[in-house]
Amino acid sequence: MNVFYNVEGVGDTLIMVIRDGELENRTFETKGDLVRIYDKVSGETLGYNLFKASTYGELVDNGAVELTEDVQALIQKAFKENGFDLNISLKKQAKFVVGYVEEKVKHPNADKLNICHVNVGDERLQIVCGAPNVDQGQKVVVARVGAVMPSGLVIKEAALRGVESSGMICSAKELALPDALQEKGILVLEDTYEVGLAFPMS
Structure with a gap:
């Protein structure tokens, strides 16, 4: 998973990209501040957008975000508080x-x-x-x-x-x-x- 944050360019939104999908097949599911983006044909999750991201924890990166322990905790908190199951791996892997x-x-x-x-x-x-x-x-x-x-x-x-x-x-x-x-x-x-x-x- 790739994570991006650019408060000046995009606003206070944490973007979590899991995989690409056909644009015409994309659809959305929203719960609170968290939006799941998925393929409506396969049901496969493509990513998540977290709005008001800074209210869940501190974000210091501008652009690609490293999955530090603090960022992982922020994501876990956002999923829990917005009623989504955390079905993505937060394992930190060298790119x-x-x-x-x-x-x-x-x-x-x-x-x-x-x-x-x-x-x-x-x-x-x-x-x-x-x-x-x-x-x-x-x-x-x-x-x-x-x-x-x-x-x-x-x-x-x-x-x-x-x-x-x-x-x-x-x-x-x-x-x-x-x-x-x-x-x-x-x-x-x-x-x-x-x-x-x-x-x-x-």
């Missing part, structure tokens, strides 16, 4: 992690794309990557689905030329690291980095 490219094969429908299977510690992700220097046996930085890049881009599940891709293998430039090289290519990490651990962004 940028060290991954290990276990396998790389050519994309069947695109000459410049590769299909990589990347171990990120707790799971194995399939990621379509177009970087010319990606290869099997590398340690890399992976932006999980839901990560917000320094540019503001939100990483989503995608299908590239018919192949599912869950996440992104990042370049130093995409991570906005100091002294990032401008040429195309992913950031290849030294072997001292441990697979599955959060990658330090600063």
Whole structure:
């Protein structure tokens, strides 16, 4: 789940995004200050909007919100007081992690794309990557689905030329690291980095 808060741009509303859905299938259920957004065909919950969010606890982030203990407590309080069951995971998970490219094969429908299977510690992700220097046996930085890049881009599940891709293998430039090289290519990490651990962004 991705959480956003921008009091100047949106108002005092905490936006909780679980997954995308077809716009025409979206519908809403409101209880007090909390609105559940769901797919009217499947019934699947897509997210929640919490109005008057600051009345439930302190919010200091502007943009993407980290799921700290205080923010988790705020969400739990809002669900309880507005009569919704808390059916979403509030587990804090690093969005940028060290991954290990276990396998790389050519994309069947695109000459410049590769299909990589990347171990990120707790799971194995399939990621379509177009970087010319990606290869099997590398340690890399992976932006999980839901990560917000320094540019503001939100990483989503995608299908590239018919192949599912869950996440992104990042370049130093995409991570906005100091002294990032401008040429195309992913950031290849030294072997001292441990697979599955959060990658330090600063």
